Amino acid sequence: MTDLSGRTALVTGGAQGLGEGMARALAAAGAKVAVADVQDDLGTKVAESIGGVFVHLDITDDSGWESGLAAAVDGLGGLDVLVNNAGVEITSLITELDPADVKKMLEINVLGTALGLKHGLRTMRPEGAAGKGGAIINVSSVAATIAFPGISVYSATKSAVDRLTRAAAMESGKLGYGVRVNCIYPGLVPTEMGAGLADDVAQLGLFESPDAAVGGVVELTPSGRLGTVEDMSDAVVFLASDQAKFINGAGVPVDGGMGM
Template sequence: MTSIDLSARKALVTGGARGLGAGMAEALAKAGAAVAIADVLEDAGKETAQSLRDAGATAEFVPLDVSADSSWEQAVPAVVDALGGLDIVVNNAGIEVTNLLADLDPEGLRRMLDVNVVGTALGIKHAFRAMRPGGVAGNGGTVINISSVAATIAFPGIAGYSASKSAIDRLTRVAAAESGRLDYGVRVNCVYPGLTPTAMGNKLAVDCAEIGLFPSPEEAVQAVVAQTPSGRLGQIDDMADAVVFLASDAAKFVTGAGLPVDGGMGM
């Protein structure tokens, strides 16, 4: 997305060490933003930040457990200090635990809710506090939450994950309303990625086969493709381009919206 210029913008990407998060961080950096990789995976996060610096970007790593309020309280000031501000927060960190409802693992569900829902809510909280007037950054900005096509379809085996990603949709819309009402100057939107062959996406296919929904991981993937009008899986750059767009002035009048990037699967 070379036509979009994010020069002088400062971005924080949660779960940015690998997969979709790393791709989003790279796309923001290529558009000119300085980027903080925030993750519990310190070694991988530092490697991703270094690879961005090697490509000429300004990038830092900040340790962050998105489910812990105290971790956010340390990470956000560190990002503002390292990058010189904060204009973009991408709440991407998430986990997926596959279960049939008849075999639901309550601990797995609680962990998903803690990371996916509480983690996103805390990301919004601390983005607002930093970006609103009087905050440590204080110049407004944009929050982009990563939901999933799982929030818009009924696919077996992912009820808990679907519920958590549906919650992100609602958090996004309420957050946009609050920001507007209180003049925070922060736009809030979300993206619904389709299935992408990252480590998480590949594990989902394997898990669906293991619990008996499909004869093999390959047939699980084929089932997703068959439900997708575009006839293919998503790619990391498909999702990353959507994030860059929502972070940019090209989307300056877009808030409280959910952007499907799923090849039509969720329509």
């Protein structure tokens, strides 16, 4: 098993879903973990259950990132790994897009990830508060690599996460920050968000039922099943580890082949 003993990590959106699974997996691998979220009660419970710390963080708030990472570094004794996981998906046909929903996805998925990169790199570069380099893992989506109906703007934002990842990796390397930056493309996972997507596309008339929507995804997936939280968490732990020390600026599909 991958050993992250002595490492410190922060996971955004760590109070539930994929983020909670990633926080638990990092802790199980030996890392000290900060759970960052706007859901204080849930986030605190997760942090306490894994022996970590909780940090209140609105990822769209620039000053919040600065204070949140400072609190994480203080509570953990450093920062070696940042997982930019927090995100939102709002389903809609293109002809029915609500500008408020578009702005929300852009702010959380794109701006939130960009600010995470900004402050993560500042914290982990040689002159930063942590100063030892490390790894940043952004959570994109298989939606960035396929054309799936009902999630056009979400797909666009997750494509932006991919581009941010590659540019950040190049800047980090050119400037000697010592921080690897990668992203993963999760396939559909039956979390609250994943189940909600299946319901939404059925309600839009794109599939006969939520089960039919799930079946459509499975049919497009060579591995013949949906992803699990563990599948995604394992990929994050791997990218955070020295086993991935020469993987940089990459997008790693964790989608059972759906986006090939």
